[in-house]
Amino acid sequence: xxxxxxxxxxxxxxxxxxxxxxxxxxxxPATTKVVGRAPEAxxxxxxxSAAAAKDALAGWKRLSTAERxxxxxxxxxxxxxxxxxxxxxxxxxxxxxxxIAKTLQVSGQMIERFRYYVNPPDLRESLxxxxxxxxxxxxxxxxxxxxxxxxVGVVAAITPYNFPLTNVAGKIAPALAMGNTCIIKPAPxxxxxxxxxxxAVDRAGFPPGVINVITGSGPxxxxxxxxxxxxxxxxxxxxxxxxxxxxxxxxxxxxxxLMELGGKGALIMADDADVxxxxxxxxxxxxxxxxxxxTAPTRVICHRSxxxxxxxxxxxxxxxxxxxxxxxxxxxxxxxxTETHRDRVEExxxxxxxxxxxxxxxxxRPDLPGYFVAPTLLADCTPDMHVVQEEAFGPVVxxxxxxxxxxxxxxxxxxxxxxFSYVFSADQTRAYRIANQLExxxxxxxxxxxxxxxxxxxxxxxGIGRDRGRWGLEAYSEIQAINWM
Ligand code: NAD
Numbered sequence: 001x002x003x004x005x006x007x008x009x010x011x012x013x014x015x016x017x018x019x020x021x022x023x024x025x026x027x028x029p030a031t032t033k034v035v036g037r038a039p040e041a042x043x044x045x046x047x048x049s050a051a052a053a054k055d056a057l058a059g060w061k062r063l064s065t066a067e068r069x070x071x072x073x074x075x076x077x078x079x080x081x082x083x084x085x086x087x088x089x090x091x092x093x094x095x096x097x098x099x100i101a102k103t104l105q106v107s108g109q110m111i112e113r114f115r116y117y118v119n120p121p122d123l124r125e126s127l128x129x130x131x132x133x134x135x136x137x138x139x140x141x142x143x144x145x146x147x148x149x150x151x152v153g154v155v156a157a158i159t160p161y162n163f164p165l166t167n168v169a170g171k172i173a174p175a176l177a178m179g180n181t182c183i184i185k186p187a188p189x190x191x192x193x194x195x196x197x198x199x200a201v202d203r204a205g206f207p208p209g210v211i212n213v214i215t216g217s218g219p220x221x222x223x224x225x226x227x228x229x230x231x232x233x234x235x236x237x238x239x240x241x242x243x244x245x246x247x248x249x250x251x252x253x254x255x256x257x258l259m260e261l262g263g264k265g266a267l268i269m270a271d272d273a274d275v276x277x278x279x280x281x282x283x284x285x286x287x288x289x290x291x292x293x294x295t296a297p298t299r300v301i302c303h304r305s306x307x308x309x310x311x312x313x314x315x316x317x318x319x320x321x322x323x324x325x326x327x328x329x330x331x332x333x334x335x336x337x338t339e340t341h342r343d344r345v346e347e348x349x350x351x352x353x354x355x356x357x358x359x360x361x362x363x364x365r366p367d368l369p370g371y372f373v374a375p376t377l378l379a380d381c382t383p384d385m386h387v388v389q390e391e392a393f394g395p396v397v398x399x400x401x402x403x404x405x406x407x408x409x410x411x412x413x414x415x416x417x418x419x420f421s422y423v424f425s426a427d428q429t430r431a432y433r434i435a436n437q438l439e440x441x442x443x444x445x446x447x448x449x450x451x452x453x454x455x456x457x458x459x460x461x462x463g464i465g466r467d468r469g470r471w472g473l474e475a476y477s478e479i480q481a482i483n484w485m
Contacts, residue, residue, distance in 0.1 A: 012198035014052035015208025024217045029095035029335040030370040041214035046221040049212035050230040053154040053181040056209030061179035069118040075204040076114040083107045093190035095335040097326040113169040117177035149477035151179035153232030156225040160238045161187035174472030191215040240461045259463040263419030266412035267297035270425035278424040279313040281448045286375035287332040291395040295420035300399040318361045335370040342371035345394035352387035418459030
């Protein structure tokens with residue numbers, strides 16, 4: 001698919017394509033050129049999509065798990081066929097390097113997330129019968145119970161810009177499998193791939209209203225979904241401040257919430273850590289979507305005996321990372337998403353230098369047309385610095401020394417966040433014991449890869465709830481206990 005800047009993109013509400021009165025430009029962050037004009041949904045469009053999802057709910061949840069699975073399988077089949085054509089557009093709107101665009105933005109994991117929920121695990125459980133004494137409620141006897149799961153209802157998926165398609169797939173696949181209907185509100189910066197997903201949904205023949213898509217540049221339309229009594233659950237991935245706002249506003253209608261929020265991944269290097277392996281892992285902050293990933297190991301807590309070697313190795317490796325045109329195969333660091341975000345990351349780095357951190361690499365804005373930030377390493381950081389406490393969501397690594405496991409654990413836990421942490425030690429048992437003391441939803445030992453079926457989510461300001469695997473189904477369900485004698 002060559003990019004057609006003049007394509008008229010439309011919202012997808014109740015199985016119909018809805019043209020909006022206004023649109024806004026979607027910009028390729030590597031070139032600053034317009035790649036398309038996205039529909040600007042109004043509050044009324046948000047309310048219409050919520051009403052459509054509510055109307056579709058009774059029919060969708062009445063279907064058997066296998067019948068819903070057949071729709072999801074059909075969607076996955078359509079996606080296998082059409083997604084190779086999406087790479088160019090999704091690459092351009094996200095600014096991802098070609099390798100990331102092909103393997104992580106489009107196809108691969110996204111389709112896999114749908115396939116997994118075609119035959120979802122059965123979550124029902126039975127309890128052991130319990131003797132009940134005779135009382136004012138009735139006679140004595142053995143009472144039995146089974147615990148079943150019901151869909152929550154209408155789920156609004158409000159998502160961030162970094163991995164638009166995989167993130168949405170991770171939400172709607174389990175939600176649909178469980179019998180919920182959905183409204184998707186992707187991030188303002190790169191929603192066109194999600195509108196392509198709506199085209200695939202339409203082709204797969206889902207009943208009208210089961211999946212709706214609205215796009216827009218401002219907070220009004222998604223905020224209306226949070227307020228709407230027709231929406232039962234908000235599945236949100238994004239920044240912690242916006243998550244907190246949704247938590248507060250959703251309280252009025254007692255919204256069910258799945259909150260996947262910010263992170264400031266700690267990577268602990270023990271005194272026996274393999275420096276080469278740890279340094280390769282840390283360098284992913286620079287090379288993996290320019291650090292625009294919530295799980296990145298951006299906060300290195302390194303044993304003092306390995307500190308100089310680690311900083312030198314990171315400095316060395318940074319020189320091999322080609323920054324530039326993300327469409328070239330050998331580029332490893334592409335742009336960040338917008339000019340505003342580039343400026344924010346630059347201010348973030350400057351705040352570290354102003355507070356006394358040593359800029360080991362980075363600091364100069366690359367001489368390129370788009371919104372680039374060079375790989376940056378700040379050493380000699382102290383725990384209370386803004387750059388140590390806050391997320392940059394850019395290619396920025398901070399390093400702090402420690403003098404032993406207990407101090408490393410204390411430093412790692414000295415954070416409002418607790419999403420994904422890492423422990424590097426030659427001794428797996430020691431690494432496991434350290435992991436067990438971290439306030440972090442996920443911990444990886446001597447690697448940075450997540451297990452894609454393991455429950456995913458955060459402690460503290462990193463969120464509420466877990467998804468992926470069977471936890472994805474649990475997240476999008478209400479628990480119902482049925483008792484009998
Ligand atoms: P963001 O919070 O700025 O926006 C996310 C979404 O919220 C967008 O769709 C936006 O339109 C919507 N939104 C904004 N104001 C709203 C309001 N008042 N009510 C309802 N919705 C509103 O996040 P972003 O900049 O797109 O993404 C980066 C953030 O996402 C980082 O903090 C990152 O750590 C986090 N993130 C977390 C995970 C995770 O799984 N924990 C994954 C990816 C990204």
